[in-house]
Amino acid sequence: MAKQSQVIIPASGYDFLEKLRKNNNREWFNEHKIAYQQELLHIExxxxxxxxxxxxxxxxxxxxxxxxxxxxxxxxxxxxxxxPYKTHWSGSFKRATKQRRGGYYFHIEKGNSFVAGGFFAPVPADLKLIRDDIAFDPAPLQKIIHSKTFTSAFGTLQGEQLKTAPKGYPADHEAIDLLRYKQYLLIRRFTDEEVMEASFLEEANKTYKAMRPFFDYMSEVLTSNSNGE
Structure with a gap:
């Protein structure tokens, strides 16, 4: 494999996806299988x-x-x-052990590339733990998502939200905006030009590092018992 500093996603990767978008059928794909494998190797x-x-x-x-x-x-x-085919490249990384919560994801698509992480579909039990912790004391999470590191990387917390207060929580709670989330997503978007730069590898890694305070908070919430142990 090439040295990490030389690892880039070339323009040809976007070009192949655009051609696939216009010819999204098995016959065309099979005829261009070698080109696909070459571009896939860059992503790998x-x-x-x-x-x-x-x-x-x-x-x-x-x-x-x-x-x-x-x-x-x-x-x-x-x-x-x-x-039959997706018109983007994507991948995800799983954190090791049950004590480390949160997942990492990347998505490469012309005009829609991003590096993301968080909790895409938390199970009801986990969602309740998160909401209970926020309802008890929202300050720790608010401090994280309002920090300069977080806002400069992700802007704001993202994800689907309920239109009203979740059942069992007061509608006038001071952190009702956080309680209404059904997903907790951190997303940083990149232009096509940024993705093709040599610095994109390091920028993607820096983006994942910026998620850690949020992941550490969530991991503690989701792996502690009712006594906070």
Whole structure:
């Protein structure tokens, strides 16, 4: 693999996806399978280099960059869109052990590239733990999401929200805006030009590092018992 400082996502990666978008069928894809494999190798190298950097500041269970990547083949069984292929590159990294909560994700698509993390679909029990902690004392989470490091990287906390207060929590609670979240997502968007720069690898890693205070807070909330132990 190339040195990490030389790992880049080339313009040809975007070009292939755009051609696939216009020719999203099995015949075209099979005819261009070699081009796909060449572009996929660039993404695998990027993910492998990113994983190496992440393991310096976190413990990642995902064994390799290649294993982090999502398949380009779409599951069309329950979708009205029957096109067989995704038109983006993406991958995720799983933090090791049950004590480390939160997941890392990246998405490369023309005009819609981002590095993200958080809790995409927390189970009801976890969502209740989070809301109970916020309801008891919202200050720790508010301090994290209002910090300069957080706002400069992610702007604001994102994710789907209820339109009203969740059942069992007062509508006039001081942190009702946080209690209404159903997802807790941290997202940093990048332009196509930024993704193709040599600095993107380090910027993606810095973005993941900036998630740690939020992940540490959530990990403590989700792995403590009712006595806070």
């Amino acid at each position: 190298n990027f993910a492998e280099a990113l994983l190496a950097k992440m393991n310096v500041h976190d413990l990642i269970e995902t064994p390799s960059g290649k294993k982090s990547l999502y398949r380009i083949y779409r599951d069309t069984r329950f979708s009205q869109d029957k096109t």
